[in-house]
Amino acid sequence: xxxxxxxxxxxxxxxxxxxxxxxxxETMVDTNDEWITTRTGIKERRILKGEGLATSxxxxxxxxxxxxxxxxxxxxxxxxxxxxxxxxxxxxATACILxxxxxxxxxxxxxxxxxxxxxxxGLTTGAQFIESGKHKKVLxxxxxxxxxxxxxxxxATCIIFGDGCGCALLEPNEEGEGVLDSILKSxxxxxxxxxxxxxxxxxxxxxxxxxxxxxxxxxxGQAVFKFAVTNMADVAAEVMERNNLTSxxxxxxxxxxxxxxxxxxxxxxxxxxxxxxxxxxxxxxNTTNATIPLCLWEWENKFKKGDNIILAAFxxxxxxxxxxxxxxx
Ligand code: UT7
Numbered sequence: 354x355x356x357x358x359x360x361x362x363x364x365x366x367x368x369x370x371x372x373x374x375x376x377x378x379e380t381m382v383d384t385n386d387e388w389i390t391t392r393t394g395i396k397e398r399r400i401l402k403g404e405g406l407a408t409s410x411x412x413x414x415x416x417x418x419x420x421x422x423x424x425x426x427x428x429x430x431x432x433x434x435x436x437x438x439x440x441x442x443x444x445x446a447t448a449c450i451l452x453x454x455x456x457x458x459x460x461x462x463x464x465x466x467x468x469x470x471x472x473x474x475g476l477t478t479g480a481q482f483i484e485s486g487k488h489k490k491v492l493x494x495x496x497x498x499x500x501x502x503x504x505x506x507x508x509a510t511c512i513i514f515g516d517g518c519g520c521a522l523l524e525p526n527e528e529g530e531g532v533l534d535s536i537l538k539s540x541x542x543x544x545x546x547x548x549x550x551x552x553x554x555x556x557x558x559x560x561x562x563x564x565x566x567x568x569x570x571x572x573x574g575q576a577v578f579k580f581a582v583t584n585m586a587d588v589a590a591e592v593m594e595r596n597n598l599t600s601x602x603x604x605x606x607x608x609x610x611x612x613x614x615x616x617x618x619x620x621x622x623x624x625x626x627x628x629x630x631x632x633x634x635x636x637x638x639n640t641t642n643a644t645i646p647l648c649l650w651e652w653e654n655k656f657k658k659g660d661n662i663i664l665a666a667f668x669x670x671x672x673x674x675x676x677x678x679x680x681x682x
Contacts, residue, residue: 355527355528355529356484356527357483357484357486357525357526357527358480358483358484358525358526358527358529358530358531358532358533358679359479359480359481359482359483359484359491359523359524359525359526359531359532360523360524360525360526360530360531360532360681360682361521361522361523361531361532361649361678361680361681362423362522362523362524362681362682363419363420363422363423363521363522364419364422364519364520364521364522364646364649364650364653365414365415365416365417365418365419365420365422365519365520365650366415366418366517366518366519366520366643366646366647366649366650366651367411367412367413367414367415367418367517367518367519368399368411368515368516368517368518368637368640368647369399369400369401369402369411369516369517370399371399371400371401371402372397372398372399372400373397373398373399373400373515374396374397375389375390375395375396375397375512378511378512381505381506381511382505382506382507382508382511382512383508384508384512389512392612392614393512393513393612393613393614393634393638394612394613394614394616394632394634394635395512395513395613395634395635395638395639396635396636397635397636397637397638398514398515398516398636398637398638398640399515399516399517399637399640400500400515400516401498401500401516406498407441407447407450407498407501408437408439408440408441408447408496408497408498408501408518409441409447409450409451409454409496411496411497411498411516411517411518411643412435412447412451412494412496412518412520413451413454413455414518415494415496415518415519415520415650416451416455416492416494416520417455419492419520419521419522420455423522425490426456427452427455427456427457427458428456428457428458428459429459429490430452430457430459430460430490430491430492431459431460431461431482431488431489431490431491432460432461432462432479432482432488432490432491432492433448433451433452433457433460433461433462433463433491433492433494434448434462434463434464434465434475434478434479434491434492434493434494435447435448435451435462435463435464435465435475435494435496436464436465436466436467436471436472436474436475436493436494436495436496436642437464437465437466437471437494437495437496437497437641437642438466438468438469438471438497438499438502438641438642438669439497439498439499439501439502439641440464443552446462446463446464447464447496448462448463448464448494449462449463451494457492460492465478467539467668467670467672468547468641468642468668468669468670468672469609469611469639469641469642469644469666469667469668469669469672470537470609470666470667470668470670470672470673470674471495471641471642471668471672472493472495472519472642472643472644472645472646472666473535473537473645473664473665473666473674473675473676474537474672474674475493475494475495476493476521476523476532476535476664476676477532477535477537477674477676479491479492479493479523480523480531480532480535483523483524483525483531486525489524489525490522490523490524491522491523491524492520492521492522492523493520493521493522493523493646494518494519494520494646495518495519495520495641495642495643495644495645495646495647496517496518496519496520496642496643497516497517497518497640497641497642497643498516499514499515499516499570499639499640499641500514500515500516502549502568502569502570503569503570504566504569504570507569509572509574510569510570510571510572510574512638513611513612513638513639514570514638514639514640514641515637515638515639515640516640516643517637517640517643517647518640518643518646518647519643519644519645519646519647519648519649519650520646521646521649526681528681529679530658530659530679530680530681531678531679531681532676532677532678533596533677533678533679534592534595534596534676534677535592535674535675535676535677536588536591536592536595536674536675537672537673537674538584538588538672538673538674539670539671539672539673540670540671541670541671542671543577543580543669543670543671544669544670545573546572546573546576546577546580546671547570547571547572547573547577547668547669547670547671548570548571548669549567549568549569549570549571550562550565550567550568550571551565551567551568552567552568577671578612578614578615580667580671581611581612581615581667581673582614582615582618582619584667584671584673585608585609585615585618585619585665585666585667585673585675586618586619586621586622586623586665587622588665588673588674588675589606589608589619589622589623589663589665589675590622590623591675592663592675592676592677593623593663593677596677598661598663598677599624600623600624600625600626602661603623603625603629603661603662603663604629604656604657604660604661604662604680605629605630605631605652605655605656605660605661605662605663606619606620606623606625606629606630606631606662606663606665607631607645607648607649607652607662607663607664607665608620608630608631608632608645608664608665608666609639609644609645609665609666609667609668610632610633610634610637610638610639610640610644610648611634611639611644611667611668612634612639613632613634613635615667616630616632616634619665623663625663631648631651631652632648633647633648633651641668644666645664645666656680657680658680658681658682659679659680660679660680661677661678661679662677662678662679662680663675663676663677663678664676664677664678
């Protein structure tokens, strides 16, 4: 019997309606469209507005779309891996909340936290359950309501992030398509440069932590940029080399959308021309766990069966990595 791989058989996506433009940000903090565009490539991002709406509410429409496209019911899902840095609640897992909302009664469901690398960590984890023969349908979701943890008085972070969700279904494939290889890494010495100071067990929420604005994302952009720009590019090149892939063999490069300059550096390092690089950062900004699955969702109609696709991400932790996928439909 040929080896079982975990193929992506459907994708779904959702971005909220509200568009936060660079022009609107100009009215909120001391910034300008020219600076944001040249330094990041971002023009606008989507924000989930409204009382009582959370990350799981971004995931519900994305998952429903995926199920409809694949023509299956939610009760057929065996496992849900919900990759997020902005869970609805500290506990229980947003995966359980989502499963209840969509009626995935037969799935075991849990969250995965690897910041912006979450989706590729989740995809690789989910693939193991398919390859082992344990499960037939694994749903991997990348979703974040970043607007819930962004300080809109801090121009260094508020211009970057947006809200959104993308998801992918993994199913067994014996024709050599699917998640074929992954290299994933982490280095906790990066914690000082990108983290949330309070709200965890180290520093539970208190009046003092709120007054000190410690519940927002904290980032030292330049330090993160330097680490990201080399490591994301290197690991993508490493996956290609390990699988004897040259730039000619690559149909698409799907990089995490954190900064257009990091995307360009990764493409250059891999020798991939810009027409093969999936980029939507100008419209959505950095949606953290959602960037890569949102790219898959938007480019799905351009992908062809057998396409070699390289995913690459970098995020808080630090975490980073690259996944080689052969598209299955
Ligand atoms: O997805 C998770 C991983 N995260 C990343 O990969 C993000 C990596 N980092 C970055 O993308 C970039 O570092 C940023 C976009 C965050 C910042 O860009 P930068 O080119 O590194 O700018 P900088 O922080 O070095 O700041 C340059 C200047 C500073 O002014 P001075 O000190 O030179 O006078 C900043 O105060 O730009 C100023 N600045 C701004 N000016 C206008 C910082 N933010 C803004 C702003 N508008 N929004």
